[in-house]
Amino acid sequence: MMKKLFRSMRDTQCHFSLRKMNIGVCSVVLGLFVVGINNSQIVRADTVNESTVTTVEKRVEKSPNTVAVTTEANKPVSTNEGISNNKKTYENIGNNETEAKDKLSNQSLDASQSQESNTKQDRHSIVETNTYSTRSLKLDTSSTDTLLVSKKQNSSTPSNGWESHNSKLYYRNSDGKYLRNQWAAPTGTIHYFGKEGYTISNQWYTMINNQTYYFDHTGHTVKNRWYTLPSKTIYYFDHTGHTVKNRWYNVSNNTYYFDHTGHTVKNRWYTLPTKNTYYFDQSGHTVKNKWYNVSNNTYYFDHTGHTVKNRWYTLPSKNTYYFDQFGHTVKNRWYNITTNAYYFDNYGHTVRNRWYTLPTKRTYYFDNEGHTVKNRLYTLSGNKTYYFDGFGHTVTPLSNNSFVVIGYVPGQGITVKRSDENNVLHGTSRFLANGSLWKVIGKKAFNNQLFYYLNDDQWVSSQYVIEGVTKGNYRVLKDKADSRQYYTSQYNPVFAPWGCASSALSMLMKFDGTFNKVPGSSEYAKLKYMQDHLPRNKRLGGQDGSPYTGYGFTRVILSNALKNYAHQLGDKNVKDISGASLDTVAKLVLAGHPVLYYGWSSYDGGGNKVRNHCKVIMGYNKSNNTFLVHDPLYSNRHFYKGGGGMREGIYNGYDLGPITWVSASSLSREYAYNGGYNALSIN
16 A cells, blocks of 8 residues: 555656646746847848848747747847947938938948857857747747736836837837937838837828928838829929929929929919919920910910910911910901001911901901001002002002192082992082192092092092193193194184184183084084084073174173083083182193183273183293283284284283283283183193
8 A cells, every 4th residue: 555655656746746847847938938029139021131130050840830039148139239329320310311221221231240250150159049839838828928018017128129009110229218210220121210209101290300201101201203192182202302392393304383282283274473374284284385275265375385465476387376465366357456457367367468358348458567558559469559548448549749620610619528438438518619629649430430539538529620640840732832733713714703712612622622523514614603502691601792793792601601511512521610720720731731711802901801801721831930821812814912902002911912921920910800710621
């Protein structure tokens, strides 16, 4: 029994000793595991350097749940120690992440090389390291956590390494302090540790130098790239890590403008701080050197990116347009530029050097500068010259010295017509006195009737005017001044001592080429016809008394009645210009128009102003202001000066001869008889 009892006690003691030994071993292993946690460097797998990995001499079991336990003598050299020694250097790095990375890389390399050298030299003193599987040890994780907490509470120096608090990563140095306000790579990858001590990522952060940066999910500052924040907002960060704002910036050879919020300006007008306004397209580029449609309006943007406004602009295609104050090209309308009106066709081109019909059916001619031709002479491209009135209508031009003399009814006159933009004439209240002279610019037909253009869109009918052009200072309206061409005597071949009116009228008709229209086969027959049919109805302005005998004679036929008689005889060109001045008569003669006037004969003397006489002016000499007068009161027998009244003892100063030059002063006294200024001329 005793043997069995002792054997049983021995077995029990043996088992107890084995159990005790196992408990002791486990305690050592757990103790060493805790020490390993506190003293070993924790690194990311992708940044571990073989030179910094502690050499493991003996491996018991490969397992994903293996815990490495190293002796104190085999403690690896931590790169954190090198970084800690240069802490002050990193605190001055600021935002120069690149420089920090370079320094950290060099220091890590030095630390690694130093560790490798120490490891080789002291390999003989390294205590063998054993690795145990947590599976074989069957560790309780809750017990492990309790041990970690207990060790941390009982340790006088906090353990170094990464720590996570509230989902944020911190790194504690071997001195127990957290990394703050610096770039650092405690385990090989560079991070920025803020003033709170945690690594900065996925957020804006203002550093100790008051510079604000955005850190991406890897903890790097965003630089030289577009970046979309978690808020879906896109920014561009420049090479310094700042968002580009309120400035132009070049990205991949494209220039963008970033507004005050840091967004690229797109699909909108934008006014820069310089007050210049640009349009930015859907790609964020300023629109330049092209047409571009904005809100259904087409604009042209010049090489500087500005819309062309209030100016002429020539495109690269060499086409020139005018852009209004809104930046629109002017088309299909009149547009006023510095007081000049231009018309722009449906292509936006100014109409130049051509006729152009507007939508209103109005036709204009536009000169080489794009102006409508108005109130001036203009020669078209085909060398045809027109005068253009105030509305741009063409008028057949006349010579510079052209004029008209009103020839209607003595003491009356004609009204002026005015044209409108539709080229239609309307009456006016303006009245042009009979015998008055007016400068004219051109002529034109309205409803098949010819009118003369005065100026300012005013017109007079050719039916009541004589047109003339002043030429030179001397003119005789026949082959020679002293020849009898066109001359008619009231004595030969027809004896009519009181028939001066018909004789003088025949001179006008001979000059005009209408004398042959008078009935009769000979000059005698024609002159006899004219004397026989001379109107003698005094009430209607006819002659009072016989042209042959003078029976009942009180006055000759009046000028207007004589004009009408000429029309009856076939000369429609005769006009009554009574009221014309001697200056007007002189211009008419120089323009080629003979003038029949009422004056005195050689028998009118001694204060007898009742009788009157018809004569014809056939020439004018401006140099001495004399008129070539043809007086019919001379017979073939007495065809000389004094052959009239002087021959019969009458000396009144007007027996000057049948064809003679008479001074203007002498002519004016008789021409102004009774205030009549009576005269006829032919157009």
